[in-house]
Structure formats: C-alpha cells, structure tokens
Amino acid sequence: NIWMKTDCWRVKMVLHNREWGEFLLGDEKYFSIKRGESLYVKNMMSGDIPYISTTKENNGILTYVDTANRKGNLISLAYDGSIGACFYQSNPFFASEKIVTINTVQYPLNENLAFFLIQVLKIEAQMYSYGGRKWTVEQQLKNTKIRLPVDAKNEPDYEYMEWYIESLKSGIEKIPDYFLQDGYEKACWYLDNIDQNEFEKKYAGAKFVR
Secondary structure, eight states, rough: OOOOOOOTTTOOSSSSSSSSSEEETTTTTEEEEEEBHHHHHHHOOOOEEEEEEEEESSSGGGEEEEEOSSSSEEEEEEEESTTTTTEOSOOEEEBBBBEEEEEEEESSOOHHHHHHHHHHHHHHHHGGOOOOOOOOOOIIITTTTEEEEEETTBBOOOHHHHHHHHHHHHHHGSSSSIIIIIHHHOOHHHOTSHHHHHHHHHHSSSSSOO
C-alpha cells in the first residue's frame, strides 16, 4: 500500500509496512530547538500576538501581547508545567520561558508534518509528566530519541508523514467518531508498542480509498 496523488484526491496511506528509524531531538542535522524568553506578561503590553506558555489548553495560548519573538510555522513544546503540551503555531507568536520551539531542518515544516511529529513528541513526554519531574532541555529533551518513518537512505521520510496525515483528512468522513475524538491522541506510531494493523482495523475501519 503506497500513497499517490490522483485526480480523485488520494488513496489511504498506511504505517504498518514502513521502515522506522530513531533520531535524537538534539541532532541539529534534523531539528532546530530554541528556548523561549523570560519576559512575563505583566511586563508586556496587550495586543493580538499569542503568548504561548506551558498551558495545555487553547493551543498553548495564555493571553495576547503586542510583541512576537517567533515568526510562526513552528511546534511549541512545554518542558515544565504541563510537560509535553505540544502545539502547531501557524502565525507569529511570543514563546515564553518554559517552552521550546521546534523546526525541521531538512524539510519545510507544515501543518500536516507538524501534526505527525506532535503525536510522537507527546508520547515521549509522558515519562516526564508525572511526579513533578522536569523535562530539562539539555539533559533530557535534546537526548530524547523519537521514531519516525524512514526512506531508502534511512533518513526521516517527511513527505510520507505529511501525506499520511493528509490521507486521513481526505477520508475523514469515513473514519468512525471514536478515531476522530481519541485516535489521534493515541496514534504514537510505535510499531514495537502498538500493532498498527490492529489499530487501523479497530479505529479506522477497513483501509478506505478514494
């Protein structure tokens, strides 16, 4: 089962027949990670720029200010507070102290690719979200390994990740409600922890096509 563009949109892509590889978040060949800034809301003017904090609600937005320190099209990730709160920020925003922003280096980040990566990051963050532990940037976060589909050169297959999410969206009317409500959050893509074939049969039904 491979994906392809068609005049009738796209066929459904699958994950269980893919090769996977491990990649360090701190590997600058693949990811750019930058800390937010220590500038608090009380010291800023109100405006229309999202102020991204460690909250897990409202796409990470705590309030709105008049200053941006990021251009947008980035992933925001909380490493303290609501550890692992992870969102795609499409527009300019202010990244606060206890978050990092993540960008891909070899392939332009976009909403679909970000959505795939966010699910993987959330799974990894779970081990730090209990008992008040912090996901320190240098010691834990940058040394975290994530598993991603790879291409023939064993490099991250960003295009496949992007179109996998697009294929879900293109067939979204055929996916059961439970998958839409809970399946994305549970889709960790880890073949050693989840039987992806059973996962798809249970939550996505038959492999729907165009």
